[in-house]
Amino acid sequence: MPELNLTSAPAHLRHGSSIGQPLTRRDGVLKVKGQATYAADNHPPGMLFAVMAVSSIAHGRVTSLDVAAAKRHPGVVDVMTPDHKPQLAIDPEIKTNPFVFRMEVLQNKEVRYANQPIAVVIAETLEAATEGAVLLAPRYETLPALVGLDAGESFVPPVVGVGNPTENHRGDVEAGLASADKKIDAIYETPPQYHNAMEPHAIVAHWDGDNLSVDMPTQGLMLSLGRIAELFGIAPDKIHIRSPFLGGGFGSKGLMAGPPVLGLMAAKLVGKPVKLVLRREQMYGPVGHRAPTRQRLRIGADGEGRLTALDHHARTVSSTFDDFYEPAADASHTLYAAPAIRTSHDAVRVNTGTPLFMRAPGEATGSIALESAIDEMAWACGMDPLAFRLKNYAEVEPITGKPFSSKALRACYDQGAARFGWAKRSLQPRQVRDDAGLLVGWGMGTATFPALMFQAEARAAIRRDGTGAMEIGAHDMGQGAWTALAQIAADAVGLDIDRVTFKAGTSDLPDAGIAGGSAHTATAGAAIHSAGAAVIAKLADLATNDERSPLFGAGNAGVIARDGRLIRRDDESRSESYTEILARAGVAEVEARGTGAPNPAAMEEYAMHAHGAVFAEVKVDPELGQIRVTRMVGAFAAGRIVNPHLVKSQLFGGMIWGMSFALHEEAITDRRSGRIMNANLGEYHIPVNADVPPLDVITVEEHDPHVNALGIKGVGEIGITGSAGAVANAVWHATGVRVRHFPIRIEELLK
Template sequence: MKKQDFFNLEAVEAMDRVDGRLKVTGAARYSAEFPIPKLTYGVLATSTIASGKIQSLDTKKAERAPGVLAVISHFNAPKIPGYSEGSNPAKGATTKGQPLRIFSDDIIMFYGQPIALVVADTLERAQFAAGQISAQYQKADFQTDFDGNVSHADYPAQAKNRNSTGDYVRGEVDAYKKAPVKIEAEYVIPTEVHNPMELQSIIAVWDAADKVTVYDKTQSLKGAQGTIAQAFKIPAENVQVVATYVGGAFGNALRTWPHEIAAVMAAQKVGRPVKLVVNREQMFTMVGYRPYTWQKVSLGATADGKLVGISHEVIGQTSAYEEFTEGTVNVSKFLYACPNVNTSYKILPLNVSTPTWMRGPGEASGAFALDCAMDELAYQLNLDPIELRLRNHADIDPERNLPWSSKYLKECYQEAAQRIGWFKRNPKPRSMQSEDGMLVGYGMGTGSFSAGRSAATASIQMSADGTYTIQCATTDIGPGTATAMVQIASDVLQVPADKIKFQLGNSSFPKAPSQGGSSTVSTVGSAVTAVCVSLKQKLAALAAGQGESAAVKPADLVFENGKISSKDQSINISYTDVLKKHSLPSLDATEESRAGAERQKYSFYSFSVHFVEVHVHPATGQVRVKRVVSCADAGKIINQKTAGSQVIGGAIGGIGMALMEEAIMDNRFGRYVNNNFADYHVPVHADIPHIDAVFIDKKDPYINPMGSKGVGEISLIGMAAAVANAVFHATGKRVRDLPITPDKLI
């Protein structure tokens, strides 16, 4: 049983999703759908000011309404034991801040902040009663206007603790200024809201005075378990978190939000299970969003297109009570070979709720600015945008000065360019038209994201009937995690996939990290590989441990098609017969897997390129995306179908980012005016053409046993730039503030 035999996905064909039938038939059960006896319903009432104090709260009508069990506010909320630790952000907190502590005081810090929770015996009664609550406020000055307050931006406290500014410098600061060819441009990303189909939801059930079960929409089972345990000061093992299915998240379920604590609190207070589902309007203010971000990218190059300097300045929005930071400047540090790079990242506190990570967190925003600037530089140099990137290809990681674990970005450029017909275009802006008179443009963008791997544990049980159950406390927000894990296990065990069940979505299973950051397959897949190898070793020891076969070494055994054999055929036995011979009803194993010293020797990243063809109406400025080719360098692809779906989904998200998505703030009131699906536009089927998802599909030799790197983030990172660059090629107009709406083109 040699190491190279453990994994051979080349022989595995793409599988349909193991949970596909459950999902399309409606049998899959999401967090708000569990049939809990004596269930009650919670509805949040929210503030109608952006800053100030609650002077009075009239809840009498709500309390007297039919079916109401409780109205909870800061006046009567049970004390959350964990809230007593640390400073309260509402009482003289520093800019470091902390998460909102719901119903802990009378301070209002943003419009739509929860001020009360109604619990009733039906949803409709809870909604009616919540509408009967009225508040009187002592209003305070507030600021939600990013542009009007940008001078107040400052470095994050964490960065200032590292050095005086938190800036990154490699080589000479602002070296671009000395270059013969320069680009200086400012770019804006508006606030963008996750808006998955499934609303944020939770059902909280207290099983005992110190024991609670929550059915929660979360990407982090262990994270939610720890947060709830800390807040209510109960043992973590007494908190069970269930998230069997998650209907999209994009990052907004990576942390435990105040509404979740409120539901657990309410269930404790009323002594019955409480279901709380955040409504669509509240999704804009209670569960994070991509923050409004201003960027300035300055590039300097020689006349033949070699980069001399990159300067990247960023100011990102955060809340007035909690710092949020993300990796907006990250790509500028390593994506292109450049001796002189300096970046600056500041945050601007405003009277808004706290942002959070959104797919391609920070890097998606940063790559838009960087790759649009690269496109501008290419046109100024009269150089093909691909050629400019090839001349500045980073053969090693310039930030860490380490070799890449693997990198096939050049192959991505070549494959995607050929597929979309890049070299057949006329490179001159506004030079191409379709037969129906539309302006035609081609654009491209590059994406990259860290290929992470952390620690995870998996358990397996083989039953005497030849079925296998694997458990791990990971979640699945849509990429097909269970399917990939079944494929991995099938390949390692050499048994049919339909004999394997992968169970996830429960915090009582062996530990796993959050599903986020494009690291789940790498991390959990490594644990699944390890536990399957462990099971094979146990089977080998049992098979080689008696009779004439006792002299056979387990390492010399071959596993194939559910059988164990030796070269001399003294052993030729099925896995199930091994258990029968030893009178074992089952065989178990549990293994942890984590990254090793290779993380210090190599730089691990996934890469992508996106090519887009757009048609723009010359009179109205309407933009239609006609073709998309996305090519990913993500190591060995475990499942072409599910990975392809991720790339398509990311491309759609990038098109929405480029052309549609924007949460619009009315700064007179500090309130979003398009906080609904009618006015906040996201791509629909009519907006999206065929998307050609392509993979280089070559193993990374160092990252994990499968050789697989993450796909989720790179499927979006760089896409918005590709669309914007295509629009410029079509129209000759450079739009640097997203989204690119018709009014900006006419």
């Protein structure tokens, strides 16, 4: 693999960078040259190819596999089955911690969902392994499959999302509804969706005795390391995971799932390096998805358009063997100032792979329902949707009554509406046509996502040659960690970015936590910031305690670091370079660690969220129902923006996901067999280039002193929220037809 040369930059890269600069991606050259090494690009000597066979039934058991036929195929080396596999050190069904995803690694012959791995064929060539898997021709004992939101008995799960309470309430919702002048009682349905990162899950596993080398895309290096260690009963320090680039993750590469474990087992079984890459259709099962929901919203408003109550109930599904519950109703906690709010969830179990967090889990599903319902209520009250939202603007977090750590949503509404030209919108739907006669509709939605923090650690060093180093096992799945975190690192050690060696993406580096919850830049950034401060403090100690230094006696807090020098705070004419300090001290380098973590006191006191407002224009063919989004403007306030160039891209991406949620993506499950009938990229539609209109993003300035040391809130997921509802509301405004089943289909508009 070529070394990550982070100083090779194209001519237009801006130098002298730090936080706030719109740097182009520091891994850009590698990526445009095809030299960025993703897991499946590795090919250690002697490597064999492993291909999974997956079940075609959703429930039952495998009764036979024609292993002999597979082995007869030239090039097939071995077939791993429940009867022939290396033993694991622990039962993969045991949840040793809440972040364990139950997996199928051939521990038995049971089938609990379609596309579940049931065997692995290992061969000298990919062609042989692929055909070998077909030749297994599995036979099954098939049991009826549980499919859909009405399967089996419903129940109330103990928690939803990652540890959220299933139910929340504040005030008397029934009284609020009873006193309302206007009421909305509507049911919205959202489909199962699959992450479908462009890079299929892949692993290249290489055992050397007890030492294990792994190339695998992961959003959680240390979680993966821990899981591998416990499954195989080896010490974590024997394992080295490389994950320098993820070809997208969106949550599906967050927890260790079965397929990479099968790759590790296969390599162990044959005693050679093995590559196992999922086929696209195999990504519709064992690696998570967004669960479907059916959400009922009951909203009341008084004669002046003030909310009196908001009741949001969500039905969702989990698998028959594990628990993840899409926390859809929680979207109603933060946005609108209803005096009475209740959110609740229930669920059924179906024969599906376990759902998992998928980009804005709960927030996205809940947002499209809530924003649709709010739009319906605005119309019922005869109010402009923006005026209605402003009327119900939450000055404190409605569900808790806590003040916000910062909230620039009003500015988002103002700036977004102005850029979009919202003031010219007609109140009535189906009023506007373009020159070609297409219906034109404008819709909006409010965006929100919590400002989360996890735990991370970083190691910083300053060397005698005047360069710095920052090491953290951070993950770049496209959001730009190689660049944004390097910018934070440069500021943290007071050096130009090109003088700081930034290392990330491997498991031998300090734990950066999980790249999820839109919290990676904040969490890893806080650790980097703190490590930088610590190493500067050490350097300052060396200088300020040394009488030969112009900084002598300034005290640790009496100096600042800038451009490779420590400078006296009260007299900037007195300074000394890092090189001079270290040379005189006779030290090659100073090194320090720092941590990033949530601040429990601040969390207790404040509600912490990013916010935004999204405005969308759609055009709809009045007779044929074909829809196209023609314009979107999103204004977002998400605290400090580390790199506006990259942040814009992430917000664009989120807005496109929102549009996709409203108009395109849906896994279609056969209601009899439980098989997904469009497990591919041809018929599981994600937007293509022609679907995506000119997009406009405004980042609204926001300073938040409470969320973390850097004031970063994160932008990875918020773009979906608000956007999905904005597009759906624009379709209503264009057509006068309110569709509550997503994605919106052509036939709904033909009625």
